Amino acid sequence: xxxxxxxxxxxxxxxxxxxxxxxxxxxxxxxxxxxxxxxxxxxxxxxxxxxxxxxxxxxxxxxxxxxxxxxxxxxxxxxxxxxxxxxxxxxxxxxxxxxxxxxxxxxxxxxxxxxxxxxxxxxxx
Numbered sequence: 120x121x122x123x124x125x126x127x128x129x130x131x132x133x134x135x136x137x138x139x140x141x142x143x144x145x146x147x148x149x150x151x152x153x154x155x156x157x158x159x160x161x162x163x164x165x166x167x168x169x170x171x172x173x174x175x176x177x178x179x180x181x182x183x184x185x186x187x188x189x190x191x192x193x194x195x196x197x198x199x200x201x202x203x204x205x206x207x208x209x210x211x212x213x214x215x216x217x218x219x220x221x222x223x224x225x226x227x228x229x230x231x232x233x234x235x236x237x238x239x240x241x242x243x244x
Contacts, residue, residue, distance in 0.1 A: 121163035122146070122174035125182055125241075135173035136238045139202040142225070144218065145175045145237060147189070147196040154213050155194050161215035162195075169222065175241075185240050198237060201225070205234035
């Protein structure tokens with residue numbers, strides 16, 4: 120299964136993030152960004168390899184009204200969030216192996232105080 124897309128799968132994303140034990144990984148991107156378009160195939164493969172994790176592709180320009188306070192400075196920006204805290208929020212090189220490594224040991228990811236939490240904005244479709 121590929122990553123869910125907020126443009127077309129908002130209901131499924133809302134269902135998945137409502138489950139407290141579900142890890143949430145979002146790629147915050149923009150359709151006009153060539154790097155994001157190239158990264159998407161690998162992100163989808165990563166999602167298929169981890170069906171227990173909710174992966175979402177979010178075009179932040181299409182959903183700017185939903186994420187008013189979200190400050191994305193570069194692409195691709197990755198957010199990894201559990202039901203308690205945001206574990207990672209930042210720009211990564213467009214190499215899926217970076218996110219894959221982060222997912223292998225979540226304990227190595229700090230609690231990012233002050234980082235955004237997207238679950239509340241996604242909990243309603």
